[in-house]
Amino acid sequence: MTTQPAPESGTGATEARPRDSAATRRALLTAARHLFATVGYDATTVRAIADRAGVNQALLFRYFGNKEGVFAEAVMGDAMQLLADGPRPDLLEHTLAGILADEGGQGAETLMAVLRATGSAQVAEEVRSRLGAAYSSAFAALVDTDDPTDATVRADLLLAWLLGIVLMRSVLRPGPLQDAEAVTEHVLRAAHTLLGRQPRP
Structure with missing residues (x-):
């Protein structure tokens, strides 16, 4: 049985309030x-x-x-969860949904945190080795090719594009990339070509 800590007050501008x-x-x-x-x-x-x-x-x-x-749970854990959510064939679709759900949504914030962490000497290597490998492998499994090297290149191109979209949406606000429906339509059409898969009807 977990013992709940006593309520604590904040130390900054946020109004203090009891919490469990x-x-x-x-x-x-x-x-x-x-x-x-x-x-x-x-x-x-x-x-x-x-x-x-x-x-x-x-x-x-x-x-x-x-x-x-806290970084491991708030960022690394959430980013890995994006991979785990939903069936693997729908990975691209639900990843897009997570990062485009709303401005400043959790999925987009998580990937922005990942991007910024790649410049840190303290955690960059962990981000590259754990998250980079996991995402690259997951997207490579969607590529319709018998060449594993080609699959990895295509997967990394797709991942770079998704991260770039997150970055651009965070910088260019408001802007055309805030139109989640339009972004999803164009990304899915191009991504299916890149992956060598037929678009879904």
């Missing part, structure tokens, strides 16, 4: 994901995460151990 342990974890993860996406891993501090979540920073250490721990 589950709500506190969610608030910390949401705050961390946003900061990792907007200012990057290196510039994000434990105090800034706690202040944005409206809790004492001691709770971050209690639940996640350190900044690396």
